[in-house]
Amino acid sequence: ETGVTQTPRHLVMGMTNKKSLKCEQHLGHNAMYWYKQSAKKPLELMFVYSLEERVENNSVPSRFSPECPNSSHLFLHLHTLQPEDSALYLCASSRGPGIGGELFFGEGSRLTVL
Amino acid sequence: DAKTTQPNSMESNEEEPVHLPCNHSTISGTDYIHWYRQLPSQGPEYVIHGLTSNVNNRMASLAIAEDRKSSTLILHRATLRDAAVYYCILQGAQKLVFGQGTRLTINP
Numbered sequence: 001e002t003g004v005t006q007t008p009r010h011l012v013m014g015m016t017n018k019k020s021l022k023c024e025q026h027l028g029h030n031a032m033y034w035y036k037q038s039a040k041k042p043l044e045l046m047f048v049y050s051l052e053e054r055v056e057n058n059s060v061p062s063r064f065s066p067e068c069p070n071s072s073h074l075f076l077h078l079h080t081l082q083p084e085d086s087a088l089y090l091c092a093s094s095r096g097p098g099i100g101g102e103l104f105f106g107e108g109s110r111l112t113v114l
Numbered sequence: 115d116a117k118t119t120q121p122n123s124m125e126s127n128e129e130e131p132v133h134l135p136c137n138h139s140t141i142s143g144t145d146y147i148h149w150y151r152q153l154p155s156q157g158p159e160y161v162i163h164g165l166t167s168n169v170n171n172r173m174a175s176l177a178i179a180e181d182r183k184s185s186t187l188i189l190h191r192a193t194l195r196d197a198a199v200y201y202c203i204l205q206g207a208q209k210l211v212f213g214q215g216t217r218l219t220i221n222p
Contacts, residue, residue: 002159035212043158043201043212090157103150103210105157 003027006091006106014114015081021109023074023091030096032074033103034066037088049074050096081113118202123217126192134187134216136202141182146205149176149187151198152215158201161187192220 004025013019023032034046048056049068063085065077074091088108094101119137126132138147148163162169162176164185169176175188189196201215 002157004157042214045211092157101205102148102160102163103158105159107155107157 002104002106004091004093004104004106006089006109008109009107010110010112012112012114013078013081015083017081018077018079020078021076021089021091021111023076023093023106025072025091025093025104027093027104028095029093029104030071031094031101032068032071033092033094034074034076035090035092035105037090037108039087043090046076078111081111083113086111086113117211118204118213120200120202120213120216122214123219125219125221127221128194129191132189132192132196132218132220134189134200134202134218135184136186137184138202138204139183141204142206144206147176147178147182147185148203148205148210149174150201150203150210150212151196152201153195153198158212161200163205192218194220194222196220 007022031050033048035043036046037043045058046060047066052068063080067075088110090105090108092103092105094103146163146165149161150158151161152158162171162174164176177186197220199215199217201212203210
């Protein structure tokens with residue numbers, strides 16, 4: 001138990017569906033992250049939020065839309081996804097996005113796009 | 115972003131020490147060296163990090179070369195639960211960029 005909770009743990013969706021992934025942390029952290037982990041690939045950083053403001057967007061397609069309503073919650077809204085978007089989506093948090101910050105990861109949401 | 119190079123896989127025996135190497139020849143003066151590990155079906159977990167000096171914690175030790183171009187994660191007495199993918203990462207201004215990591219297998 002890392003203190004970072006992701007729901008749902010598993011999600012299957014069609015290419016025309018709209019769904020959302022949720023991440024919650026009550027560690028008092030100010031920075032939250034979305035990473036994508038595809039089979040046989042390194043983790044890819046998607047988005048970074050610091051104090052609820054997006055500070056990093058790593059050229060992620062617009063069919064992925066993040067939302068950070070407060071420092072404890074982070075969402076990833078999904079729409080018109082492609083089968084190649086099937087992956088493990090990991091949320092993480094840290095005290096701040098700066099140097100030396102330890103990341104605390106959730107267990108991930110396994111997404112399958114049919 | 116500065117990159118790291120790790121062996122794809124390593125194997126060791128239970129209750130023996132394990133030395134996991136990492137090369138980071140393009141490290142900058144302000145980059146921290148982080149190690150994370152990912153057990154099967156779990157998100158990565160923090161192991162240790164350092165800047166210049168060697169570091170110890172309850173999980174492992176981190177030995178950093180004097181020129182900082184390489185480092186070694188040391189598991190003093192491996193157990194079966196240490197089987198995981200180990201990532202050596204340099205942390206720059208705002209983010210951690212993961213590489214392929216080393217898949218560590220522990221033999222009973």
